[in-house]
Amino acid sequence: MRPLLCEIRLGNLRHNYQTLKKIHGNKLLAVIKADAYGHGAVRCARALHDIADGFAVAFLEEAIELREQGITLPILILEGVFEPQEYDLIDKLDLWTVVHQQAQLESLLAHNWQKPATVWLKMDSGMHRAGFFPHNYAAAYTALAQSNKVAKIIKMSHFACADEAERDITDRQIEIFDLACEDLAGEESLANSAAMLRFETARRDWGRAGLALYGIDPTGEFSGCLKPVMRLSSQIFAERVLQPNEPIGYGATFYTKRSTRVGLVACGYGDGYPRRASSGTPIAVKGLRTQIIGRVSMDMLTVDLNDSHEGVGDVVELFGDLISVNEVAAAAGTIAYEIVCNMKRSKRIYIE
Ligand SMILES: *Cc1c(COP(=O)(O)O)cnc(C)c1O
Numbered sequence: 001m002r003p004l005l006c007e008i009r010l011g012n013l014r015h016n017y018q019t020l021k022k023i024h025g026n027k028l029l030a031v032i033k034a035d036a037y038g039h040g041a042v043r044c045a046r047a048l049h050d051i052a053d054g055f056a057v058a059f060l061e062e063a064i065e066l067r068e069q070g071i072t073l074p075i076l077i078l079e080g081v082f083e084p085q086e087y088d089l090i091d092k093l094d095l096w097t098v099v100h101q102q103a104q105l106e107s108l109l110a111h112n113w114q115k116p117a118t119v120w121l122k123m124d125s126g127m128h129r130a131g132f133f134p135h136n137y138a139a140a141y142t143a144l145a146q147s148n149k150v151a152k153i154i155k156m157s158h159f160a161c162a163d164e165a166e167r168d169i170t171d172r173q174i175e176i177f178d179l180a181c182e183d184l185a186g187e188e189s190l191a192n193s194a195a196m197l198r199f200e201t202a203r204r205d206w207g208r209a210g211l212a213l214y215g216i217d218p219t220g221e222f223s224g225c226l227k228p229v230m231r232l233s234s235q236i237f238a239e240r241v242l243q244p245n246e247p248i249g250y251g252a253t254f255y256t257k258r259s260t261r262v263g264l265v266a267c268g269y270g271d272g273y274p275r276r277a278s279s280g281t282p283i284a285v286k287g288l289r290t291q292i293i294g295r296v297s298m299d300m301l302t303v304d305l306n307d308s309h310e311g312v313g314d315v316v317e318l319f320g321d322l323i324s325v326n327e328v329a330a331a332a333g334t335i336a337y338e339i340v341c342n343m344k345r346s347k348r349i350y351i352e
Contacts, residue, residue, distance in 0.1 A: 002266050002347075003233075003234050003235040003237070003266055004232075004233075004234040004266050004267050004271060004345075004346040004347065005231075005232070005233050005234070005346060005347050005348075005349060006230060006231075006232050006343055006346040006347065006348045006349070007230070007231040007232075007233065007320070007348075007349055007350075007351055008039050008040060008043065008044075008229055008230055008348060008349070008350050008351065009227070009228075009229050009230075009231065009351050010043070010044070010047040010229075010350060010351060010352055011351070011352065012215055012227035012228065012229045013039075013044060013047055013048065013213065013214070013215075013229045014047060014048065014051060015227050016209075016212060016213050016214070016215050016226050016227060016229070017030055017048055017051060017052060017209070017213060018051065019225050019226065020193070020196060020207065020209045020212055020213060021053075021207075023196060023197065023203075023225075024191060024196040024203050024207035024209070025203055026203070026204070026205050026206065026207070027053040027054075027205060027206045027207070028052070028053055028206070028207045028208075028209055029052075029053065029054045029055060029056045029076060029189075029206060029207065029208045029209070030044070030045075030048050030052045030054075030055050030056070030209060030213055031055075031056045031057075031078075031192075031208055031209060031210035031213065032044050032045055032055050032056070032057060032062075032066075033056065033057045033058035033062060033078065033210070034058065034341050035341075036214075037210060037211065037214050037337065037340045037341055038230070038272075038340040038341045038342065038343040039214055039229055039230055039340065040348065040350070041057070041062065041065065041066060042065065042066065042069045042071070043350055045066055045069075045071045045073075046069075046070075046071070047352075049071065049073060052073060053073075053074070053206075054073050054074035054075065054076060054096075055071070055073060055074070055075045055076070056075070056076040056077075056078050056208055057075060057076070057077060057078065058077070058078050058079050059077060059078075059079050059082070060077055060081065060082075060086050060089060060090065060095075062077075063075045063077055063093065063095050064089065064093065067093045067095075074094075074095075074096055074118075075095050075096065076095075076096040076097070076098065076120060077090070077095055077096065077097045077098060078098055079098065079100075079130075080097050080098040080099055080100055080101075080104045081097065081104055081107070081108075084107035084110070084111065087107065087108060087111040087113075087117075088111075090117070091111070091113055091114050091115065091117070092114070094115075096117075096118040096119075096120060097117065097118075097119060097120070098119075098120045098121075098122050098156070099119050099120070099121050099122065099140070099144070100122040100124075100130040100131045100132070101130070101131075101132070102132075102140075105140055105143060105144070108144075108149070108150075109143065109144070109147050109149060111149070113149045115151075116148070116149055116150055116151035116152075117149060117150050117151060118150075118151055118152045118154070119144055119150055119152070119153050119154070120153075120154045120156045120189065121137070121140060121141055121144060121153050121154070121155055121156065122156050122157065122158070123137050123155065123156070123157045123177055123180060123181075124157070125157040125173040125174075125176045125177040125180075126160060126169065126172060126173040126176060127157075127158055127159065127160040127173070128160075129158075129160075130158075131157060131158070134176055134177075134179070134180035135180075137180045137181075137184075138180065138183070138184060141153060141155070141184050152186070152187075153186050154186065154187045154188065154189055154205070154206065155177075155181050155184060155186060155187070155188045155189070156188065156189040156190065156206075157173065157177045157190055158190075158192065159173055159190070159191075159192060159194075159195050159202070160173070162191070162192060162194035162195035162198060162199065162202070162218075163193075163194035163198075163218040163219050167198075167199075170195065170199055170202070171199075171201075174190065174199070174201050174202060177190065187204070187205035187206060188204035188205050188206070189204055189205060189206035189207070189208060190202045190203075190204050191203055191204070191207045191208065192208055192209070192210060192211075193209050193210055193211045193212035193213070193218050194211075194212075194218040194219055196209065196212075197212065197218070197219060197221070197222050198219060198221070210337075211336065211337060212226055213229075214228075214229045214230065214340060215227045215228035215229045215230075216228065216324070216325050216326065216336045216340070217324075217326065220326070223324070228319075228320055228321060228324065228325070230319075230320065230325070230340055230343070231317065231319070231320025231321060232267070232273070232317070232318040232319050232320060232343070232346065233315055233316060233317050233318065233320065234265050234266045234267045234315075234316045234318065235265070235266060235313060235314065235315055235316060236263040236264065236265060236285065236303075236305075236310065236311060236312050236313065236314050236316060237264055237265070237266050237312060237313075238263075238264040238312060239261060239262060239263045239264065239305060239311050239312055240261075240262055240264075241259060241260070241261050241262070242256045242259070242260045242262055243256070243259060244256055244257060244258050244259060244260075245257075246260075247294075248262060248293055248294035248302055249294030249295045249297065249302055250294075250295045250297060251295055253278065253279065253294060253295055254278075254279045254293045254294040254295075256293075258306075260293070260304060260306055261304075261305040261306050261311075262293065262302050262303070262304065262305065263285065263302065263303045263304075263305045263310070263311065263312075263314075263316075264300055264301075264302055265283075265300060265301050265302070265303055265316050265318075266299070266300060267299075267300070267301055267316075267318055267346070268296055268297045268298045268299040268300050268301055269296050269297070269298055270298040270299055270345060271299075271343070271344060271345045271346045272339070272342035272343040272344045272345070272346075273296060273301070273318060273328075273339075274296070274328065274329075274332035274334060274338075274339060274342075275295070275296045275332075276296075276331075276332040276333055276334070277292060277296055277328055277331050277332040278292065278294070278295050278296065278331075279291070279292060279293050279294060279295075280292065280331060281327075281328060281331035281332065282323050282327050282328070282331065283303055283316060283317070283318060283323060284316065284317040284322040284323050285303060285305065285308060285310045285314055285315075285316050286308065286310045286314040286315055287322065288307075288308045288310065289322065289323070290303055290304050290305065290306075290307065290308065291303065291304055292304075303316070319339075324336075325339050325340060
């Protein structure tokens with residue numbers, strides 16, 4: 001059997017939820033959109049069911065799957081509806097929804113609700129992707145508040161740069177949000193993972209934790225308190241010794257500089273491992289760090305075994321405990337979010 005394994009350590013997920021909830025204070029939504037960032041939304045939701053305050057997904061279909069699998073906690077739909085008919089199921093399945101634009105607001109108010117809705121009203125405080133502009137926000141809030149169709153409004157916004165060294169943009173977004181909310185009562189939610197870790201002023205009534213929940217540090221400053229949930233491992237299944245100045249793999253992009261022992265690893269871009277993680281990307285063989293040499297193929301990749309006595313049958317960690325997803329992402333010119341979301345084909349196993 002092919003040895004590529006994607007382990008999901010649910011104990012680490014619970015640890016991270018509890019750690020982040022303590023850091024943020026108040027209540028915390030576990031963001032499990034995109035199949036829980038590739039970790040499996042239903043299994044992650046079940047693992048958090050007795051400790052989470054609620055979940056967040058991107059769109060209605062993701063919430064339906066969770067309800068069908070018996071998840072009864074609150075679920076927030078972060079993008080809100082695409083079509084007015086979706087409010088039927090939001091009502092029936094007792095879901096919470098974001099309203100970020102006028103069309104969603106009007107169709108929500110026109111809908112015949114069986115029970116009053118919980119609405120997260122989104123402000124565009126500077127990211128300029130979605131949300132009501134600050135000068136239109138109070139009017140949207142009032143329209144909802146005065147309607148008998150709305151039970152509760154949570155004021156929310158989202159940050160563009162909370163994980164970047166530059167702090168001014170986030171501080172400015174918080175100022176803009178607070179100014180526009182001055183006279184509006186009710187709960188608030190600002191922080192994603194990076195913001196709850198780095199910006200005390202972004203911690204409000206509700207946090208929304210995604211990346212850090214999976215043990216991936218969005219900033220490089222907090223890895224000590226988070227435990228990686230996903231571990232991708234495989235084995236060396238062949239090895240060869242190449243003379244100096246021999247090419248390896250597609251495109252002959254890497255030439256040996258010395259006599260080189262090369263290990264062949266069962267993992268490739270067909271499994272979601274980034275193809276751009278070429279020569280130099282860190283990888284661990286039997287607990288020792290080494291590097292990828294040559295291009296990543298669809299089903300295999302090659303590693304330098306020179307400085308170890310490892311070989312066929314030895315365990316390879318692509319990322320997890322010894323190698324962070326962030327390191328692989330940096331080597332591949334992408335972000336950790338994209339790598340874990342892309343995991344596929346490997347055998348996924350859950351560890352309680
Ligand atoms: C995805 C998402 C989050 C979670 O972000 P992380 O950086 O993964 O913590 C929070 N809020 C909104 C609106 C999102 O879309």
